Amino acid sequence: MSVSFVLNGKPVVSEASENTTLLEVLREEFRLTGVKKGCEAGECGACTVLVDGCNMNSCMMLIGETEGKNITTIEGLSADGKLDPVQKAFAEKAAVQCGYCTPGMILAVKGLLNRNPDPDRNELRAGLDGNLCRCTGYEQIFEAVEYYLEWRERNE
Amino acid sequence: MYTKFAYYCPTTLNEFFTVREDMGEDGIIYAGGTDLLVLLRKKIMKPSAVIDIKKLKECTGIFQDGTMLSIGACCSFYEIAGDPLVQKFAPALAKAANDVGSTPIRFKATLGGNIMNASPAGDGLNAVYGLGGSALLMSRERERIVPLDEFILGPRKTALREGELLARILVPTDRFNKQIFFKVGRRNALAISVVNGLVALNETDGVVEDCRIVLGAVAPRPIRIPSAEEYLKGQVLAGELLKDVPEMVSETVTPISDLRASAKYRSYIAGIETRRALEALKGGQA
Numbered sequence: 001m002s003v004s005f006v007l008n009g010k011p012v013v014s015e016a017s018e019n020t021t022l023l024e025v026l027r028e029e030f031r032l033t034g035v036k037k038g039c040e041a042g043e044c045g046a047c048t049v050l051v052d053g054c055n056m057n058s059c060m061m062l063i064g065e066t067e068g069k070n071i072t073t074i075e076g077l078s079a080d081g082k083l084d085p086v087q088k089a090f091a092e093k094a095a096v097q098c099g100y101c102t103p104g105m106i107l108a109v110k111g112l113l114n115r116n117p118d119p120d121r122n123e124l125r126a127g128l129d130g131n132l133c134r135c136t137g138y139e140q141i142f143e144a145v146e147y148y149l150e151w152r153e154r155n156e
Numbered sequence: 157m158y159t160k161f162a163y164y165c166p167t168t169l170n171e172f173f174t175v176r177e178d179m180g181e182d183g184i185i186y187a188g189g190t191d192l193l194v195l196l197r198k199k200i201m202k203p204s205a206v207i208d209i210k211k212l213k214e215c216t217g218i219f220q221d222g223t224m225l226s227i228g229a230c231c232s233f234y235e236i237a238g239d240p241l242v243q244k245f246a247p248a249l250a251k252a253a254n255d256v257g258s259t260p261i262r263f264k265a266t267l268g269g270n271i272m273n274a275s276p277a278g279d280g281l282n283a284v285y286g287l288g289g290s291a292l293l294m295s296r297e298r299e300r301i302v303p304l305d306e307f308i309l310g311p312r313k314t315a316l317r318e319g320e321l322l323a324r325i326l327v328p329t330d331r332f333n334k335q336i337f338f339k340v341g342r343r344n345a346l347a348i349s350v351v352n353g354l355v356a357l358n359e360t361d362g363v364v365e366d367c368r369i370v371l372g373a374v375a376p377r378p379i380r381i382p383s384a385e386e387y388l389k390g391q392v393l394a395g396e397l398l399k400d401v402p403e404m405v406s407e408t409v410t411p412i413s414d415l416r417a418s419a420k421y422r423s424y425i426a427g428i429e430t431r432r433a434l435e436a437l438k439g440g441q442a
Contacts, residue, residue, distance in 0.1 A: 001163065017160075018161065018162050018163035019158040019159065019160055019161045019163070019196075020158070021158075021193070040197060041193075041194045041197070042190050042193070042194070042257070042260070042261055042264075043258075043346050045258075045260065048260065051263075054260075054263050055259065055260055055263075056260045056263050056264060057260045057261070057264075059193070060188075060189055060190055060193055060260075060261075060264055061189070061264075062163055062186075062189065062193075062206070062208075063163075064163035064165060064208065065165075065189075065208065065210075067165075108259075108260070111259075111260075112259075126259075127259060128259075129258045129259055129344070129345035129346070130257070130258030130259045130260040130261060130345070130346070
């Protein structure tokens with residue numbers, strides 16, 4: 001089947017077979033390997049992408065469900081060659097160790113900020129409840145987001 | 157990785173019934189997919205087609221229909237948790253919806269799917285069951301409304317007839333004036349309930365006139381506690397009254413031991429949490 005959607009700002013068409021998940025399509029057909037395979041059961045968040053601004057597990061979507069949607073992967077955040085400020089904050093505040101959860105985690109942050117632009121620590125914790133990290137213990141991740149929020153306030 | 161299957165996405169009810177009839181048992185109904193995709197990946201299910209029902213308008217939206225709150229089967233838990241009508245008329249369901257999985261799961265998983273999956277641990281299922289909700293089923297010939305007590309038969313088993321679609325879930329808005337949902341799990345998110353429960357009361361001048369206690373994950377289907385319900389009717393929720401409730405609960409439930417918890421723990425915590433729920437309602441929480 002042919003499925004048309006917008007991917008990182010550009011209209012694309014996927015010719016993947018109907019029994020394929022969005023995760024597979026992004027990695028194999030579009031070579032966007034920043035989208036990671038983790039549990040493939042909707043439990044870890046490594047495969048997180050933004051679908052119409054909402055952070056969702058790409059392993060939990062069949063390609064047919066993507067018709068007409070606006071998809072952003074981690075690659076889409078730095079499409080112009082510059083790091084997105086949330087990405088920069090993660091890098092500067094040591095919120096990245098092995099890096100495997102990072103693309104999904106950053107997109108989950110973006111998804112949260114789309115819904116709630118000024119989360120407190122509890123809202124941040126709840127907003128990232130679908131993304132697991134085995135390295136950092138989450139503390140540096142929360143600090144990176146708070147650092148970004150402070151930066152954003154100073155620069156508004 | 158997945159067996160070969162076709163994907164259909166009917167846009168009208170008529171189209172849906174036609175595809176469904178053509179595919180027979182080889183076609184499975186697909187809403188959020190958060191349960192199904194796990195089964196498909198493990199090849200526990202091997203359909204030749206999935207029929208996505210999210211475009212059927214009969215299965216979407218939340219509105220008031222007389223004294224009923226009508227929730228589309230394809231409404232996501234995110235939509236349900238944030239809906240002003242649900243928050244007003246069925247706040248315990250809004251709370252249960254917010255307890256499901258995680259944020260990304262709640263964007264996708266549906267109440268209809270939770271009910272059709274008929275897991276005794278289902279958070280959405282037990283909340284609707286506890287509030288006295290019903291399933292609205294549509295077929296080519298008719299609509300049928302079945303209370304969940306009669307619709308849920310056992311794990312993964314419902315009273316859905318051939319040719320029927322669970323289209324909407326109906327929750328009475330005028331039956332209870334106090335309600336609460338609790339969930340016990342091994343972690344704060346992405347947890348399948350070890351025990352969950354919904355307690356609903358209709359109190360007039362402080363006296364309990366109607367009471368409904370439903371517990372999940374402690375029996376093959378959602379289970380009521382009639383002994384506790386009868387005990388509380390006609391009483392004022394105060395002081396010493398609640399101390400016998402945990403035992404009534406433990407004597408009624410029939411949990412199993414599994415990878416998440418032992419039967420003994422489930423029995424124990426179900427009783428404690430039911431009493432705590434009643435104590436919270438005593439404090440005036442609606």
